Amino acid sequence: MRFRLPGDERWISAKSILIPAGTRVSLENQGGVMSACYLDATKPDFQVLKRRMVSMAEGVYYNLADESRLTSGLTQLRDEAPGFAEAQLRIEALIHDCTHTSTVSTDPRIIYVIDRLRDTASMNISVSSLASEVGLSESSLIRLFSLHVGTPLRRHRLWFRLIEFVTLMLSGVPVASAIKRAGFTDASHLSRCYSRFFGVNLSYAFSKSVNARYIIDSRRAAQKKPPCQVS
Structure with a gap:
């Protein structure tokens, strides 16, 4: 595939690309198969992969060292289609197996806030309330969150709402109910966020008609299934 950065007419060819959160790029996969992995902001995955990338252009990293191992692992994951827990373990292994102990860590206050956002995605808990919970001012939390995660806090909450919607849908919850329970205003709001x-x-x-397979945490999905109707 190849990619291009905003304002740059040059296309760069690469088999692997590491894109920082909040960065916009144009991708052209030329009809090939493409795998997209969204990294957990509470873990040092991005920094670990960053050190293994060979090339860099305007903050976007590409050409992973030992690229063939990643390609082989992802292809095997697609073909074997394991359950959620096994898939998670394999992805973690692909990221970390060739790397020694990482010195990169995320501020524990940010990890706490991310966990809170994940658990309360559909709720509009104010940034000031979250800041108070970790002993920071609102402006300090916003700056620290952006520094560690790379995207605004509210945008990260929106990400968790999308994950919540997908989980609800695959758990059998009706679309209208899933939209509301995930915290979206209406179908148009959800559609705009999803495409972005x-x-x-x-x-x-x-x-x-789309050949797509979603793998979700079966335990979380079971908790979200609608109750059985007894007539």
């Missing part, structure tokens, strides 16, 4: 984050239209992503 994932790069495809929501209707296309969930179309029966």
Whole structure:
């Protein structure tokens, strides 16, 4: 595939690209198969991979060392389609197995806030309330969050809402109810957010004609299933 940065007419060819959160790039996969991995902001995955990238252009890293191992591992993951827990373990292994103990760590206050955002994604807990919980001012939390995560706090909450919506949908919750429970205003709001984050239209992503397989945490999915109706 190849990529291009905003304002740059040059296309750069690469088999692997590491894109910092909040960075906009144009991608052209030339009809090939592409795998997209969204890294956990509470873990040092990005910094670990960054050190293994060979090339860099305007803050975007590309050409991973030992690229063939990553390609082989992801292809095997696609073909074998294991469950959620096994898939998570394999991805972690692909990121960390060739790396010694990392010295990179995320501020524990940011890890706490991220966990809170994940658990309360559908709720509009104010930034000032979250800041108070970790002993920071609102402005300090905003700056620290952006420094560690690379995206604004509210945008990260929106990300968790999208994950919540997908989990609810795959758990059998009706669309209208899933939209409301995930914290979106309406279907249009959800559709706009989905296309911005994932790069495809929501209707296309969930179309029966699209050959896509979603793997979610079965335990979380079971908790979200609608109750059985007894007549």
